[in-house]
Each structure stands twice: as C-alpha cells, then as structure tokens.
Amino acid sequence: MNDKRELWIGWWTLVVFYNLYGLLFFVVTRTQPPPQPTLAPAEIGQWFADRHYGLLYGYAFVSIVGGATAVMNATLAYSMRRMSVSRAFAYAYLVIYALATLPGMLIMGVVCTVGAMRPDRNPEIMSWLYDFAFLSFEGTMGVFLIGSLVWMVAVILDENRVFPRWFGYLNLCNALTEVVVAPAWIFKSGAFAWDGAIAWWINMGVFVTYTTVFLTLLRRLILREDFGTGPLPDLATDGAPGPSGVVKAAG
Amino acid sequence: MSESSEERVEADRFVPRQPDMWAFVLFEALVFTGYFLVYVVRRSQNLDLFLSSQAHLDLRVGVFHTLVLLASSWSVARFSFYYFLTALHFLHLLIGFGVLGIAVHQLWSPARRSQQAIETCATYWHTVDFLWVMIFALLYVMR
Numbered sequence: 001m002n003d004k005r006e007l008w009i010g011w012w013t014l015v016v017f018y019n020l021y022g023l024l025f026f027v028v029t030r031t032q033p034p035p036q037p038t039l040a041p042a043e044i045g046q047w048f049a050d051r052h053y054g055l056l057y058g059y060a061f062v063s064i065v066g067g068a069t070a071v072m073n074a075t076l077a078y079s080m081r082r083m084s085v086s087r088a089f090a091y092a093y094l095v096i097y098a099l100a101t102l103p104g105m106l107i108m109g110v111v112c113t114v115g116a117m118r119p120d121r122n123p124e125i126m127s128w129l130y131d132f133a134f135l136s137f138e139g140t141m142g143v144f145l146i147g148s149l150v151w152m153v154a155v156i157l158d159e160n161r162v163f164p165r166w167f168g169y170l171n172l173c174n175a176l177t178e179v180v181v182a183p184a185w186i187f188k189s190g191a192f193a194w195d196g197a198i199a200w201w202i203n204m205g206v207f208v209t210y211t212t213v214f215l216t217l218l219r220r221l222i223l224r225e226d227f228g229t230g231p232l233p234d235l236a237t238d239g240a241p242g243p244s245g246v247v248k249a250a251g
Numbered sequence: 252m253s254e255s256s257e258e259r260v261e262a263d264r265f266v267p268r269q270p271d272m273w274a275f276v277l278f279e280a281l282v283f284t285g286y287f288l289v290y291v292v293r294r295s296q297n298l299d300l301f302l303s304s305q306a307h308l309d310l311r312v313g314v315f316h317t318l319v320l321l322a323s324s325w326s327v328a329r330f331s332f333y334y335f336l337t338a339l340h341f342l343h344l345l346i347g348f349g350v351l352g353i354a355v356h357q358l359w360s361p362a363r364r365s366q367q368a369i370e371t372c373a374t375y376w377h378t379v380d381f382l383w384v385m386i387f388a389l390l391y392v393m394r
Binding site: 164165166168169170172173176177179180183187190191192197198202205206209 | 270271272274275278279282285286289293331332335339342343346371
C-alpha cells in the first residue's frame with residue numbers, strides 16, 4: 001500500500017524539471033521570453049554576445065538534465081495506463097513527447113550554443129542560427145497539440161475516474177492554443193510572431209496553468225492509487241492524509 | 252463514453268449544468284478575452300487602418316471573395332486578426348460537428364441516451380455560438 005516511491009520519484013522529477021526548465025530558459029540563458037524575430041544581423045550578434053556565458057553554461061546544464069524527460073513522460077503515461085482505455089494512448093503519448101524533446105530543447109540548445117561558442121562569426125550566419133533556434137522551439141507546438149488531444153480522449157473515455165472530465169476539456173483548451181502558434185511561421189512581427197501577444201504570451205499563460213493543473217492532478221492520482229485495475233478510490237478528505245505516510249512522502 | 256459505468260458515475264457525481272464542460276467554457280472565455288483584448292489594443296493603436304479594413308469586410312462577401320482574399324492578401328497585417336479569429340472559430344466549429352455527432356449517436360438509441368453526455372455536447376455547441384457573437388461584434392460591428 002505504501003509502495004509509491006517510484007511514482008513520487010517520477011512526480012518530483014516533473015516538478016523539479018519544470019522549475020529548472022523555467023530557470024534555465026528564462027533566467028540563465030534568457031532565451032525566453034523570446035526576442036523579436038525582426039532583429040537585424042548586427043543586433044542578433046549583440047544578442048548572442050549579451051548572453052554568451054548564460055547560453056554556454058545554461059545549455060550545458062540543459063544537455064545534462066535533458067534525459068529526465070524520459071522519467072517525466074513515463075509518469076505522465078502512467079496516468080493513461082491506470083485508465084480503463086487502450087494502452088495505445090500511453091504508447092502514443094510516450095513516443096510523441098520523446099520526439100518533442102528534440103526540437104523543443106536539445107536542437108535549440110545546440111544551435112544557441114553554436115552561436116555563442118564563436119561570437120566573432122559573420123552576422124549573417126548568426127542570424128541564420130537565431131532563426132533556426134527559435135523556429136525549432138516553435139516547432140514543438142504540433143507535438144504538444146497531438147499529445148494534448150491524446151490525453152484528452154483518454155480522460156474522456158476513461159471509466160476509472162483517474163482524472164476529472166474537466167481536465168479532458170482543459171486538454172482541448174491547451175491543444176487549441178498550440179494551433180495558435182502556427183502563424184509564427186508566417187508573421188515576423190505583431191501579435192502572431194514568435195514573440196507575439198497571441199502566439200507566445202497567451203499561449204504560455206495557458207501552458208503554465210495547464211502544467212500546474214496536471215501536476216496537482218497527478219499528485220492526487222498518486223495519493224489515490226491503489227494499484228488495482230478498477231476505478232480509483234476517492235481521497236478520504238481533500239488535503240487529509242491518505243494511506244499512512246503517503247502525504248509525508250509527498251512532502 | 253461507456254454507458255454502465257457512466258450511469259454509475261452520474262449517480263455519484265451528476266449535478267445539473269455539467270460543471271466539467273463549464274470549466275472548459277470558463278477557460279475558453281478567458282483565453283478568448285485575451286485574444287479580444289489584444290485585438291482591441293492593436294485596433295486602438297491603428298484605428299484608421301482597422302476602420303478602413305472593416306469597410307472592406309462588408310464588400311467581400313461570399314466564399315469566392317474570401318478565397319480571393321486568402322490568396323491575395325494573407326500576409327497583409329491588417330487582415331491578420333480577421334483571419335485569425337474567424338479561422339480559430341472555424342476550428343471550434345469543426346470540433347462542434349464532432350460533438351454534434353456524439354449527441355446524435357447518443358440520441359439514436361434509447362439504451363444509449365445519457366443526459367450528461369448530451370448536455371455536455373449542447374454546452375459546447377452554444378459556447379461556439381457565443382464566441383461567434385463576440386467575434387462578429389468585434390470584427391463587423393464595433394466602430
């Protein structure tokens with residue numbers, strides 16, 4: 001009954017990783033919020049120069065912890081394996097999020113590092129790297145779109161009450177905001193560019209909300225988990241200790 | 252949407268007005284409020300341009316004209332909001348057709364009818380209506 005250590009390791013990996021991801025992308029490398037796509041080559045050179053050590057050290061660290069996404073994805077897929085739905089949902093989710101790691105994190109990290117490594121390069125080449133890095137990051141959106149839809153259908157079809165239905169619908173909201181990023185491939189400035197109010201700011205607001213919600217719901221899933229195959233039991237009382245020691249383990 | 256367990260869940264959890272789908276409605280309303288605010292702010296920054304663009308909207312009726320417009324001026328910035336909001340609404344509408352299909356499927360057989368599922372579908376469908384009323388008012392009516 002108390003064998004939830006593996007699940008808590010997965011859950012804490014998610015929490016720590018998302019916080020680290022925020023710290024590394026927003027504070028250390030300062031690649032987020034994204035800069036303007038319209039910067040001139042000279043300004044792009046300056047952009048790389050301003051972040052020289054942040055990019056090098058930040059993405060070195062990202063490349064070390066990047067593998068944690070495997071544990072995270074497995075924890076997310078576990079929620080689908082606990083549902084009454086086909087295993088295909090969990091498999092599809094695992095595969096698609098494994099792919100998302102590449103453009104959303106590693107390619108962007110490598111390309112930014114390539115730019116930072118030799119700051120005296122031709123500005124035209126630097127602006128090529130700049131576009132490549134940010135378009136690669138944007139390119140994950142279709143992956144999150146399909147991943148959210150897979151999760152949505154699983155939650156709605158599930159009979160084991162692993163997650164509330166409204167979380168299924170929230171997945172649809174998240175998926176729809178991912179679609180909204182697509183204009184960033186066409187527009188270089190304004191609300192639909194990759195730094196725009198609609199393509200980035202609103203989308204990021206929804207994504208942070210969505211992530212906070214699913215972390216909370218995954219925590220409740222682990223608290224409720226009885227390692228059976230039928231419907232998950234409810235928590236005795238919201239916030240009250242579950243089976244002995246579980247809340248303590250959750251910290 | 253299997254019946255037996257859903258009926259059981261209904262007995263436990265069913266309350267009128269379907270809070271699950273209303274959570275979606277609330278969240279979508281918040282997101283669209285964000286889009287509308289961006290539109291209104293950009294419009295106020297460039298009022299003359301937006302007003303002259305709006306005058307074009309009245310002339311360009313019909314599918315043919317829309318296609319011509321799509322082909323010729325997709326990249327013209329002033330129409331970007333028009334295309335964005337109508338295309339996003341169209342996407343909601345396409346999902347709505349799927350949702351209506353679920354409602355029809357539920358209603359087809361008396362054994363399958365789930366009030367919860369049908370009310371959820373209806374709530375989604377009317378949300379799409381409501382969003383269109385807002386978009387129409389912003390794009391066509393607001394002066």
